[in-house]
Amino acid sequence: MDMFQLRHDIVQVLCKFEMIFPPAFFTSMMHVMVHLPEEALLAGPVNYRWMYPIERLLGELKKSVRNRAKPEGSIIEAWVQYESLTFCGMYLKDVETAFNRPQRNNDGGMRKEKLSVFAQSARPFGDPGRGESFSRNDMEVAHWFVLNNCDEIMAYLDEHEEMMKREHPSHLLPRNTVNCFHNVEIIEFPTYSDELYNLAFGPIRELFSGCYINGVKFLGAARDDKLCTQNSGVHVPGGGESTNIDFYGKLTTVVQLLYKDRYQVIMFKCRWFDSNPNRPGSVKIDHGLLSVNINRTWYDDDPYILANMATQIVYLDDPKARSSWKVVQKMDHRNVYAIPELDPTDNTSTMWLTNV
Incomplete structure (x- = not known):
C-alpha cells in the first residue's frame, strides 16, 4: 500500500516543487521519480533488473x-x-585455479572428529585486544557450557546423577557441576572413545580477536569498531525449553579451548543485549523492524556460546530513537546457503527425487 500511495503523492510533490524552484531545477532526474513507483510495482526490486x-x-x-x-x-x-x-x-589438481582455490573466508573445511563440539569448521585468528583476561571462573563456565551442549555425553551425565542419588541422596549436587564428568567411569561404556576421554580431562585456553566459522568472518568488538565494516554482530535463535527469545549481542573475544591430542572447541564470548520483550525498555518493534537497547545487557555471568551457534547480523542506527537503540538487520552471506537436509523417511522428498 505504501508504494501505491507513493505513486499518487509523487505527482503532487513535484507540482509543489514547481511553485518553489526555478525551471532549471527540473532535469530528467527529477522527472524520473514519477516513473519509479510504477516500475517498482511492475518489476519488483531494482537489484533483480539493473545493468x-x-x-x-x-x-x-x-x-x-x-x-x-x-x-x-x-x-x-x-x-x-x-x-x-x-x-x-578443471583438470589441474596440483595447480591453484578458480575451481580449487580456498574460499574467501577459509574456515579450514570439514573436520573428522565424531563429537559434535570437536567437529566445528572454525579457524580463529588475530591477537586479542589489550586488557582481555580469562580467569579460572571463566574457564569453568566455558567448559560447563561445552559439556551441557554435547549431546554425546548426556548418557554419562544421567548416570552420574543416578549415582549421586544413590550414594548421597541428601547432598545431591546440581547437575551443572563441572567436575561431575570426571567421576563417571566412562571406560565401561561401549561408546567410549579417545575424544570422550580427552573431553573429560578439561582444556587449556587461547584467546583470539577473530574467527572464520562456516564461511563467515567474525571480529571482536574492539577490533571491529575501528573498521568501516561490521563483523561483530551475533544472533542466536531461541528455542529452549523455557523460552523462545532470540539473543542479540556483540562478539568480544574468541576463545579456543585446547584438549589433549590437539582437540579443540571454538567459543564466542559475547556481550548480550537484553532482548526480553516482557521488560520495558529492552526491545521494540516498529513497522516490522526490531530495535534493541545496547545499554541494557544480561547474562553477564554466562557470556559463552559455541561458535557454530552464532549467525552474523548488523546493527543500524535507529533514527527515531536515541543513540542507545540499534536496529537489528539480518542478512544472507555470499556463497553461504542454508540447505535443509532431506529426511530419508519422508515419502514426499523421496517421491520428488524419483520424479527428477
Missing part, C-alpha cells in the same frame, strides 16, 4: 582489446583463450 553485471562484463571485454583497428577480433581471441584456460583448469 551492473552487464556493465562489469563489458568492462572486462574492453580490457582485452589490444588492436584498436580490430576490436572485435581482439575480444573474440581473448574470450577463446579464457574459455580454454577455464576448461583446462
